[in-house]
Amino acid sequence: MKSKFSYNATVISCIEVTGEIRIIRVRLDQPGFRFKAGQYTMLGLLRDAPRVPEAQPEDNDVEPGGDPMIRRAYSIASGSIQDEYLEFYISVVSSGALTPRLFALAEGDRLYVGGKAKGLFTLDRVPQQSNVLLVGTGTGLAPYVSMLRSEVLANRERRIAVLHGASFSWDLGYRRELESLALYNDHFNYIPTISRPQVDHDWQGLTGRIPPYLEDPTLEELCGFELEPGPSHVLLCGNPAMIEDATGRLERRGYRQKRPREPGNLHMEKYW
Ligand SMILES: Cc1cc2nc3c(=O)[nH]c(=O)nc-3n(C[C@H](O)[C@H](O)[C@H](O)COP(=O)(O)OP(=O)(O)OC[C@H]3O[C@@H](n4cnc5c(N)ncnc54)[C@H](O)[C@@H]3O)c2cc1C
Numbered sequence: 001m002k003s004k005f006s007y008n009a010t011v012i013s014c015i016e017v018t019g020e021i022r023i024i025r026v027r028l029d030q031p032g033f034r035f036k037a038g039q040y041t042m043l044g045l046l047r048d049a050p051r052v053p054e055a056q057p058e059d060n061d062v063e064p065g066g067d068p069m070i071r072r073a074y075s076i077a078s079g080s081i082q083d084e085y086l087e088f089y090i091s092v093v094s095s096g097a098l099t100p101r102l103f104a105l106a107e108g109d110r111l112y113v114g115g116k117a118k119g120l121f122t123l124d125r126v127p128q129q130s131n132v133l134l135v136g137t138g139t140g141l142a143p144y145v146s147m148l149r150s151e152v153l154a155n156r157e158r159r160i161a162v163l164h165g166a167s168f169s170w171d172l173g174y175r176r177e178l179e180s181l182a183l184y185n186d187h188f189n190y191i192p193t194i195s196r197p198q199v200d201h202d203w204q205g206l207t208g209r210i211p212p213y214l215e216d217p218t219l220e221e222l223c224g225f226e227l228e229p230g231p232s233h234v235l236l237c238g239n240p241a242m243i244e245d246a247t248g249r250l251e252r253r254g255y256r257q258k259r260p261r262e263p264g265n266l267h268m269e270k271y272w
Pocket of ligand 1: 040059072073074075076088089090091092093095096097098099100119139140142269270271272
């Protein structure tokens, strides 16, 4: 069966953060892809594309009569003010359909990229003067990297903090870039935490999972602003279990998701 989608982009670099995490840059055949920082688009590969040899057998059975292009959503990590390439921050699901194929890609290989950026997980609903805490697990950092690369820091009226959770310090992709941004922008703070410090002996930073920090006064000191629903908004991205736990704790502090006639100050993007 022929796919109704076709390859329209070329891989221009694959950066291995670890064996399980990659930063992939692609160049579109057609220039002019527009997006807002925080949005996502689809990536796709045909089912007959090779999978990395270490992948597990696939979880999902092939849908009979389904399109042979396997497509999944990925947040764009590149800044929206340049259009030379799109960057994606991807972790492999070893029994997954697409990621073991994406991880087999090398420079020069072809793939499908969705024609449009989608999603409302942007800073559009956050007033210019509100402080923002950007919370992400693993590759849930990607939309925030895009925001920080898209002149969000040019607005000095608000403070911004990134709270990023990973298993180990070596999983903290973009760490050097975020540390540098924090060094040169006193209204931005980068707060990484690792959940498995037992085997990460040199790690001197925060340890433990993200949700308990949302009720810990130490976090407000590290952010440089109060975690109060009036003056500050919170964005949550990545692992749905983290988002559920964090939402419960933030709602107890008075944070609310958007409702029909209420703007909300708690925004989220679940990855699965
Ligand atoms: C809006 C949006 C943006 C996304 N952006 C990104 C991104 O920037 N980077 C990224 O790596 N992923 C992102 N994802 C997840 C991505 O779309 C795929 O779900 C993921 O890459 C797995 O695809 P797969 O085909 O390999 O696995 P599948 O065959 O689709 O999935 C197998 C199973 O693995 C589970 N699963 C999916 N993702 C993960 C994960 N990361 N860790 C553990 N288990 C998982 C799910 O339960 C799923 O049923 C995003 C998802 C959404 C909805």
